[in-house]
Each structure stands twice: as C-alpha cells, then as structure tokens.
Amino acid sequence: MFLALKELKHNKARFLMIAIIFVLISWLVFILSGLGNGLSTLAASTFKNMQADYVVFEQGSKASMSKSLLPGELTKQLAEMPNVKAVSPMGTIMASVIKGKSTANEDKVDIAIIGIDPGSFLEPAVIEGTGLTSDNMTQVIVNNTMKDEGFKLGDTFQLDGSTESLTITGFVKDQTYNHVAAVFTPIAEWRKIAFAAPGSDKGFTEPVNAIMLQGDDIDSNALNKQLSGTDTVTRAAAVQGMPGYKEENGTIMMMLAFLLAISAFVLGVFFYVFTMQKTNQFGIMKAIGAKNGFLGKAVVSQVFVLSLSSIIVGIILTYGTAAIMPKGMPFMLDPKLVSTYSFVLLVISLLSSLVSVRTISKIDPLKALGRGE
Amino acid sequence: MTKGLQITSASKYYNEGLNRISALDNVSIEVEPGEFIAVVGPSGSGKSTFLSVAGALLKASEGEVKLNGQDISKLSGNQLSDIRLHEIGFIMQASNLVPYLNVLDQLLVVKRMSGKVSTADKAFAVKLLEELGLGTKLKSYPEELSGGEKQRTAIARALMNDPNVILADEPTASLDTKRAHEVVSLIAREVRTRHKAAIMVTHDERLLTYCDRVYRMEDGKLSLAKVESIL
Numbered sequence: 001m002f003l004a005l006k007e008l009k010h011n012k013a014r015f016l017m018i019a020i021i022f023v024l025i026s027w028l029v030f031i032l033s034g035l036g037n038g039l040s041t042l043a044a045s046t047f048k049n050m051q052a053d054y055v056v057f058e059q060g061s062k063a064s065m066s067k068s069l070l071p072g073e074l075t076k077q078l079a080e081m082p083n084v085k086a087v088s089p090m091g092t093i094m095a096s097v098i099k100g101k102s103t104a105n106e107d108k109v110d111i112a113i114i115g116i117d118p119g120s121f122l123e124p125a126v127i128e129g130t131g132l133t134s135d136n137m138t139q140v141i142v143n144n145t146m147k148d149e150g151f152k153l154g155d156t157f158q159l160d161g162s163t164e165s166l167t168i169t170g171f172v173k174d175q176t177y178n179h180v181a182a183v184f185t186p187i188a189e190w191r192k193i194a195f196a197a198p199g200s201d202k203g204f205t206e207p208v209n210a211i212m213l214q215g216d217d218i219d220s221n222a223l224n225k226q227l228s229g230t231d232t233v234t235r236a237a238a239v240q241g242m243p244g245y246k247e248e249n250g251t252i253m254m255m256l257a258f259l260l261a262i263s264a265f266v267l268g269v270f271f272y273v274f275t276m277q278k279t280n281q282f283g284i285m286k287a288i289g290a291k292n293g294f295l296g297k298a299v300v301s302q303v304f305v306l307s308l309s310s311i312i313v314g315i316i317l318t319y320g321t322a323a324i325m326p327k328g329m330p331f332m333l334d335p336k337l338v339s340t341y342s343f344v345l346l347v348i349s350l351l352s353s354l355v356s357v358r359t360i361s362k363i364d365p366l367k368a369l370g371r372g373e
Numbered sequence: 374m375t376k377g378l379q380i381t382s383a384s385k386y387y388n389e390g391l392n393r394i395s396a397l398d399n400v401s402i403e404v405e406p407g408e409f410i411a412v413v414g415p416s417g418s419g420k421s422t423f424l425s426v427a428g429a430l431l432k433a434s435e436g437e438v439k440l441n442g443q444d445i446s447k448l449s450g451n452q453l454s455d456i457r458l459h460e461i462g463f464i465m466q467a468s469n470l471v472p473y474l475n476v477l478d479q480l481l482v483v484k485r486m487s488g489k490v491s492t493a494d495k496a497f498a499v500k501l502l503e504e505l506g507l508g509t510k511l512k513s514y515p516e517e518l519s520g521g522e523k524q525r526t527a528i529a530r531a532l533m534n535d536p537n538v539i540l541a542d543e544p545t546a547s548l549d550t551k552r553a554h555e556v557v558s559l560i561a562r563e564v565r566t567r568h569k570a571a572i573m574v575t576h577d578e579r580l581l582t583y584c585d586r587v588y589r590m591e592d593g594k595l596s597l598a599k600v601e602s603i604l
Contacts, residue, residue, distance in 0.1 A: 002482070002485050003471075003482065003485075006473055006474055006478060009475045010472070010473035010474075029453070078558060100504065152477070214512075281471055281472065284469045284470075285482075285486075286454070287457065287463055288457060288458065288462075288483060288486075288530070288531075289426075289454050289455065289456075289458025289461075289483070289486055289534075290454070290458070291451055291454045291455075291458070291486070291489075292487045293487075296487050302428060364432055365457075366430050366431065
C-alpha cells in the first residue's frame with residue numbers, strides 16, 4: 001500500500017487518465033444494467049411482483065399467456081393437488097383506452113388488461129383508492145403510471161374497439177405488463193372483453209389464460225401427467241415465456257458481457273503497460289532485496305485503490321444520470337444489481353492486474369545493474 | 374565465525390551455442406569488515422558478473438560464496454532476496470532511485486520490504502541522511518537532486534539495513550571529478566567507521582587511492598594489482 005499510494009500521489013496525471021477510462025466503463029455498465037432492469041420490469045413487473053410460485057399453462061403454449069387457454073373448472077382440480085396451498089385463475093389481453101371522446105393521438109393509451117378474482121392473492125395492494133369488488137365488474141385498479149397520462153381516481157374510460165367502459169377505483173404501483181400499464185379487472189369482466197367474438201373461447205366454460213398456484217415444491221411433472229393438456233412451470237419460467245422478454249434481456253446481457261470482457265482487456269493492457277514502464281524500478285527494488293510478493297502487493301493494492309475509487313465515482317455519476325433522465329425512460333437502478341456489477345468490475349480489474357504481477361515475478365534484478373551479460 | 378565476504382574458487386559459465394564462455398574463472402577473494410576493495414578492468418572482463426555473484430544476484434556455477442560465514446550458493450530465490458535485503462547494501466549507478474519516493478522514503482522503503490517502519494528506523498534514516506549532508510533534502514524527489522546528491526542517497530539506502538557487505542557498481546559513472554571524489558570518500562568513510570566489507574567495481578582509476586586493495590579483472594580472472602602500477 002505504501003508504494004502504491006506514494007506513486008498514485010506522485011503521478012496524478014497518469015493515473016487520472018486510467019481512472020477516467022475506468023469511470024466511463026463503470027458508468028456505462030451501471031447505465032446498461034439499469035436499462036436492462038428497467039426494461040424487464042416494464043415487461044413483466046406484474047408477473048415478477050405476483051405472490052404466485054407456479055403457473056399452469058395450456059400444453060404447447062411455451063409458457064406464454066397469450067398462447068394459452070384453459071377451462072376455468074381446472075382451478076378446482078388443481079386446488080386438490082399435493083403441496084398446492086392456493087389457486088387463482090388469471091387472464092390477460094392487450095387493449096387501448098380512449099380518454100373521453102378525444103381523437104387526438106396522445107389521448108389513446110395502450111394498456112394490458114389483467115383479469116383476476118377480486119380479493120385473491122393475485123390482487124396487488126392499492127396505494128390509493130379501493131380494491132376490486134365482485135359486485136361492480138367495471139371497477140378497475142390501474143398502475144400509477146396512468147396518472148402521468150392524465151387519469152384520476154374515479155375516471156371512466158372507454159376501451160378502443162369495444163363498448164365496454166371501465167372506472168378507476170384505485171391505483172397500484174409497479175404493475176406493468178408487456179411494457180404497458182396493467183389494468184386489473186374482475187376476471188368475468190376480462191372474459192367479456194377478451195372473448196367478445198363468439199367462439200373465441202374455444203367453447204370452454206369460464207375460460208382463463210393460466211392458473212396461478214401458491215405452494216412450495218409442487219411437482220410440476222406430476223401435475224402435467226395428471227391433468228392432460230396442461231403445462232406447469234415456475235413463475236420465473238413464466239416470466240421468461242413472456243413475448244419478447246428473453247430477446248430483450250438477452251440483448252442487454254450480451255452488451256454487458258461484451259463490455260465487461262472488453263474492459264477486462266483494456267484495463268489489463270493498461271496495467272501491463274504501466275508495469276512494463278516500471279521494469280527498471282522493479283529490478284532495482286528486487287536487487288536491493290524486495291521480494292516478488294512485496295512488489296506484487298504494491299501493484300494489486302494500487303489497482304484496488306484505483307478501481308474502487310473509479311467505481312464509486314461511476315456509481316455517483318449513474319445516480320446523477322438517473323436523476324435527470326426523462327420519466328418515461330425505462331431505467332431502474334437496483335442497489336443489489338449495482339453492488340453486484342461493482343463487485344464484478346472490481347474482480348475483473350484485480351484479475352487483469354495479475355498479468356502484471358506475473359510480469360514482475362519474471363523481472364531479472366540483474367537488469368538493474370545497468371547491463372545484461 | 375568469519376565475518377565479511379569470502380569467495381572461494383568461484384566460476385560462472387555461460388553457454389553460447391556450442392561454446393562455453395567463462396565469465397568468471399576460478400575467482401577467490403576475501404574481504405574483511407572495514408576493508409574497502411576496488412575491482413578494475415576493461416568492459417567485458419567479468420566485473421559485473423563478479424559483483425552479481427558476490428551480491429547474491431547470480432549463482433556461481435562452481436565454487437563457494439560465503440557471506441558472514443553463511444554459504445549462499447545453495448539458497449532459494451526468496452532466501453537470496455532476504456540476504457540481499459539484510460546482508461548486502463547495493464550502491465548502483467546514479468538514477469537508480471525510485472522516482473516517486475522522496476529521499477527519506479527511499480530509505481524507509483527498505484524497511485517496508487521486511488515489515489513495518491518503526492520510529493527508531495525513521496530516526497536512524499534521518500540521522501544517516503544528515504550525516505551524508507542530505508539533512509535539508511529529506512522531502513525532495515530524485516528529479517530535484519543533483520547527481521552527487523542522488524548517489525549520496527543511494528549510499529544512505531545501502532546502509533539503511535546495517536548490512537555486512539557494501540557493493541558499489543560504478544558509483545561515479547555519471548559524476549564529475551569533484552563529485553566523484555566526494556562520493557567515493559564518503560563510501561570509504563562509512564565503510565571504515567561502520568566496519569563494513571566493501572567492494573567497488575569501477576572504471577575510474579583516479580579513485581583507487583581510497584581503497585585498501587585493488588584487484589584487476591581480466592577475462593574472468595581476478596588478480597591483485599599494485600596501486601602504484603596503475604596510477
């Protein structure tokens with residue numbers, strides 16, 4: 001640490017340059033991770049925040065709500081299966097709403113209608129207003145982002161391409177589905193909207209898209225065997241099955257992976273060049289008795305100090321960026337994610353400094369005598 | 374126990390293609406504490422190989438090197454580092470200081486290599502530097518020092534761990550005559566007052582008057598020379 005800090009202090013400009021590069025890399029890593037997190041939240045927060053453990057889909061639906069249709073009476077059968085604690089059906093459909101009678105572009109808003117049993121474990125807690133009731137089917141609770149579109153408690157809006165009107169009785173938070181605000185309706189109302197066309201319900205009584213299960217260690221294979229035409233998956237798999245979710249996440253993850261790999265190389269090369277420039281100094285110190293461990297520790301602790309401070313600056317910049325980002329931007333910083341990536345960056349830079357440590361151990365102290373015989 | 378440095382019939386061979394080149398050929402020398410020895414000779418004569426072998430930087434192919442009575446020819450790399458750190462003080466050519474350490478830290482880093490720096494160490498370093506006339510330069514960096522001051526810092530660094538043997542490699546290479554005399558007389562003074570066994574390899578034959586004995590190196594062979602014959 002002694003040598004490391006003395007050198008940092010003496011060669012500020014040189015270390016500032018590499019610190020700037022490191023700060024930019026960490027900044028980009030955090031922003032990308034925030035964007036990835038924001039996008040996946042937007043795509044599936046309703047699913048992610050749901051109190052369900054398993055999801056029963058129609059067989060062959062690839063764990064996707066939009067491809068799955070099941071008869072409602074399956075709910076009763078599922079409730080009797082081993083390890084199942086609670087069961088609740090769910091249906092989803094994409095729609096758009098019109099504010100009043102406006103024809104302006106900005107007054108049409110995309111939403112995802114999610115039909116659930118009022119009072120079931122699928123119903124999110126309201127942060128404003130009241131929850132769903134079975135008595136009044138057209139009363140709905142909606143995600144609070146709809147406030148930004150100008151909707152208020154008690155507003156009634158019409159669904160585009162339908163005669164149905166819905167009234168907002170409550171707001172919930174962190175409920176988005178397929179990148180748009182979730183609107184929770186009683187499941188009977190959802191059936192009215194989703195199966196407006198005769199025959200679209202395949203003739204099922206009380207059709208649903210999927211059935212959510214609560215319970216630990218449910219044997220999905222056993223369920224699949226016992227109930228023909230069903231496919232039970234974990235909630236995480238259901239999130240992956242959302243249209244576009246895997247692709248979207250995959251893109252971000254690939255960018256992050258490349259960024260991390262590139263930064264490992266860039267930093268490694270920088271540290272290596274630094275070390276090479278100091279070959280003579282290291283040789284002198286070895287000649288007067290410094291061991292490889294002493295010099296290696298100096299290099300690694302220097303990289304550690306440099307990396308840690310760059311990462312901290314990167315985090316500050318990222319939170320600063322988040323503060324001035326437009327509200328509609330799908331950007332969400334998760335402290336857990338930020339600390340994970342900080343740790344990954346730190347490990348990467350320390351690993352890349354090991355190449356330099358190896359170089360040091362190969363320096364011949366004889367060189368310090370000014371000639372190689 | 375014998376103190377100082379004893380080298381007994383040491384040889385060092387290099388293989389160059391099919392030929393075997395001997396850089397050191399059956400060299401024996403004994404340096405007692407308090408003695409200041411010079412080794413002169415043309416370049417390529419094996420002077421630096423000799424110094425490297427004496428300084429635990431290079432292992433002899435044959436023969437025995439005893440530092441303070443301990444045979445160092447069979448030690449491992451880490452043990453050799455320890456020997457260099459504690460038993461040997463190197464004075465290298467000018468500019469071989471660590472560029473980002475001030476004069477005082479140049480000395481303290483030697484202590485850091487083997488652990489913590491105590492206040493006593495610090496006081497010793499300051500005293501040493503004052504003795505060598507660097508009392509006002511404690512916080513200066515090498516780039517702010519003159520050639521003579523750099524070399525005096527190197528002398529202080531070599532003495533920091535209170536080693537038994539001092540090895541100087543062309544310590545006056547980049548100095549003018551006045552500074553060269555100053556530096557070598559300082560080395561001679563420290564060697565005698567602190568009772569060190571010292572060897573200086575040099576080209577500069579003007580400085581041999583400071584030495585007790587002068588050896589001449591030629592084609593890997595070391596022989597005692599008469600100072601008068603050289604001067």
